[in-house]
Amino acid sequence: MLVGSDISRCPNIxxxxxxxxxxxxxxxxxxxxxxxxWFVLKHDGSLYYYKHKKDEGKCRPLExxxxxxxxxxxxxxxxxxxxxxxxxxxxxxxxxxxxxxxQEMKRWIDIMEKAAHPTQQNHVWEDVTMxxxxxxxxxxxxxxxxxxxxxxxxxxxxxxxxxxILKDGCLYxxxxxxxxxxxxxxxxxxxxxxxxxLGSRRSVIEVQPxxxxxxxxxxxxESVNENQR
Numbered sequence: 001m002l003v004g005s006d007i008s009r010c011p012n013i014x015x016x017x018x019x020x021x022x023x024x025x026x027x028x029x030x031x032x033x034x035x036x037x038w039f040v041l042k043h044d045g046s047l048y049y050y051k052h053k054k055d056e057g058k059c060r061p062l063e064x065x066x067x068x069x070x071x072x073x074x075x076x077x078x079x080x081x082x083x084x085x086x087x088x089x090x091x092x093x094x095x096x097x098x099x100x101x102x103q104e105m106k107r108w109i110d111i112m113e114k115a116a117h118p119t120q121q122n123h124v125w126e127d128v129t130m131x132x133x134x135x136x137x138x139x140x141x142x143x144x145x146x147x148x149x150x151x152x153x154x155x156x157x158x159x160x161x162x163x164x165i166l167k168d169g170c171l172y173x174x175x176x177x178x179x180x181x182x183x184x185x186x187x188x189x190x191x192x193x194x195x196x197x198l199g200s201r202r203s204v205i206e207v208q209p210x211x212x213x214x215x216x217x218x219x220x221x222e223s224v225n226e227n228q229r
Contacts, residue, residue, distance in 0.1 A: 018111040025096040043213035045115045067115045133182040143167045152218040
């Protein structure tokens with residue numbers, strides 16, 4: 001099952017991502033100059049770079065830099081065409097890059113600028129869900145599904161029981177059916193849902209995000225039939 005809706009545009013809209021080769025100027029080590037590196041700008045505004053494209057996901061990045069709040073712009077002082085720089089908000093270091101074309105340079109500058117200065121969007125569904133979290137579970141009208149679910153806490157490797165309400169693509173978690181408000185929730189737009197085996201549990205609901213930058217959730221009901229429901 002794939003849950004999709006225009007609600008996915010907000011409130012937790014991911015920032016843009018970008019991947020590709022750039023030449024980066026280095027000022028450290030024995031050999032100074034320009035090095036071709038594989039750069040990955042992720043949803044959370046972190047800029048990773050690797051020695052080669054094949055290293056992404058297999059090796060640790062050579063470095064990670066937060067782009068949010070950074071100054072991004074062209075730089076004509078480097079003697080290179082299609083050169084630009086990134087000045088992070090924290091620290092005194094300046095990153096210098098050059099691309100293989102004006103189009104590629106513009107692509108990187110635009111996407112890094114959006115990551116550096118993300119725009120907050122308001123959406124009617126954000127107001128609706130925030131209102132719903134302040135209500136007791138039984139006060140939410142016409143839910144699609146409700147009942148007890150165990151949520152895997154990966155940090156402690158334990159299953160925590162919640163009373164859950166599914167309404168308009170959002171799964172709300174309550175400590176119990178008598179709770180006065182929700183303790184949290186998941187916007188399910190774009191996630192895919194499947195049944196998996198996890199450890200000793202043969203029937204587990206795996207809720208996978210549309211991008212690796214987000215969390216995969218594992219849920220389990222009291223019985224196989226309840227899981228299927």
